[in-house]
Amino acid sequence: MNTNSDLLRIEELRYTWPGESRPVLDIGEFTIGRGERLFLRGPSGSGKSTLLGAIAGLVRPDHGRILFDRTDLGSLSNAARDRFRAEQLGVIFQQFNLLPWLDVRANVTLPCRFSRSRARRAGNVAAAADHLLDAMDLAPELRAKRADELSVGQQQRVAAARALIGKPQLVLADEPTSALDSDRRQAFIELLFSQVEAAGSALLFVSHDPDLARDFDREVSLPTINRAGVAA
């Protein structure tokens, strides 16, 4: 694979939590291509939260390089990494993605409050939010409601809209469907795919459920690439 086309490239990454003797991450190589939809399979405790933290610039590796768009995150200052995260990443957690006291629209536009370039790319921020909420199939009458008045499934779709606003280059999704009913999972993934494609973003989707891996461009097993071999 051509190195230049990689959006994210991890080389010889090692990380040990402070106070631990064994590393939680030891990854020789890991890449995500531009616009690629990558399924990362890993049981809980396999170091996926740490890996996501490292990619998001929240965890500074002890060793190795994380190249994002050819920039080494390790060489950036804390402030520059914060700016990078605000501009380039969309994040969807397992659950509790939204600020409960904000309305749905304000939750979607949250990243635009912290990054000017993200707001610029979104154009009309309010219209972009509505467009994404339309695309994520969220009924208009729900949008002025407080986030905590929504069902879990609705909240996850709002979180996806937020992750995508302002077209970040990479969307990190950490088990975003685990709180959903099984028949809703596939629908959520399909909506996510269509919008990731529309935004031109790459998607790193982490899950322990191999059934969901079907439609992804590529599937990687974290226990396989992580030489640290953390016990599950």
Added chain:
Amino acid sequence: MNLLGLALRSLINRRFAVILTILTIALSIALLVLVEQMRSEVRDGFYRSVSGTDLIVGARTAPIQLLLYSVFGIGDATNNVSWQTYQELAGTSDVAWAIPMALGDMHRGYRVMGTSDALFEHFRYGDRRALELAEGRAFDDLFDVVVGHQVARQLDYDIGDRIVLSHGTGSTALQQHEEHPFTISGILAPTGTPVDQTLYISLPAHRAIHIGWERGTRMPGAEIDPDQARERADELHPESVTAVLLGLQTRAAVFGLQRRINDYRAEALTAIMPGITLQELWRITGLAEQILRVVAGMVVLAGLLGMLTVLLTTLNERRREMAILRANGARPWQIAGLLVFEAGLIAACGIIAGVGLALLAQALAAPWLLTTFGLHVAVSWPATGLWLVLAGILGAGLAIGLVPALMAYRRTLADGMQVRM
């Protein structure tokens, strides 16, 4: 801007805890402001009540007691100054004027003072202002009475109204001087001093209504007929007066005269300089004031600690909120700033509400102070010094906000991407 909007919405979401915290701080600030305001207002009120009087003379007693019963109508005299001594005092070469005060009667809760025309000529209050009659004139007929501003206002009196005085100074003086009704001849302009709460009669009138009362109660048949009294007005004078206010020719003579009066052989007397005695009074009340200040300070501290408790408690609940903000691009200093801003806003709202409460309480207490002590307490804007203290408290509030802010800062760095519950 955007960040402040977020902070406000977060605060509104927790409005009950936030309002309670603001209320706690507001009450503590109100207490602090009230203690400070009342202290200076009450002092001003006392100073305003005696200006231009060089010496106050009464029977031997404690100086503060003499000052309180003669000028402020607080407490009673245990002994009087004989008429002869009063005349000697008034005739001393250093003395420019003497205002006699004969107390002992009341009218519907207000003090009645027997005095002379010297009161209207020489008594001064505030910035050396003389008493002025808002309506009517001073004593003309023997049974004329001049009433203070509050007396006329509260009891709805007009010139020409006839009133009856009561004997004794207890709160319920039961015996009435009903055979000697008085006519209101004058109403004084407001002064903001105990004068407003006093009725003034002439010394001969004071004597006339007490003929036949030598044993402290009425002896039927012994009293003097009003018309008879009018005929004999020139020769009537009380056997004693309660106190005498003296004005001197030269202020330099005050120490010498004070010593001479205190050493007076014929009668045991006390002469005081009102300003110095007030200082003594403040020395006594000063300790109480200091204690009140310390208590108020502690209460403010308790209020601020209450805020810290609330902020720290919510910090745990809001850990998730902070992780979400961080994942969406908030910098750690922005999250810390959010908390400092919250603390500052709570403290500022508390201070503003507290000052408002204090002013309200002052406005409500003012009528009570006026009727009870004759002290006019203005609802005044806090002095610069007090504003500096309040600014210091705001600063302390912000500093207290730094504690949770620092904790949040460190946690957001340590938590990374994990949304902990």
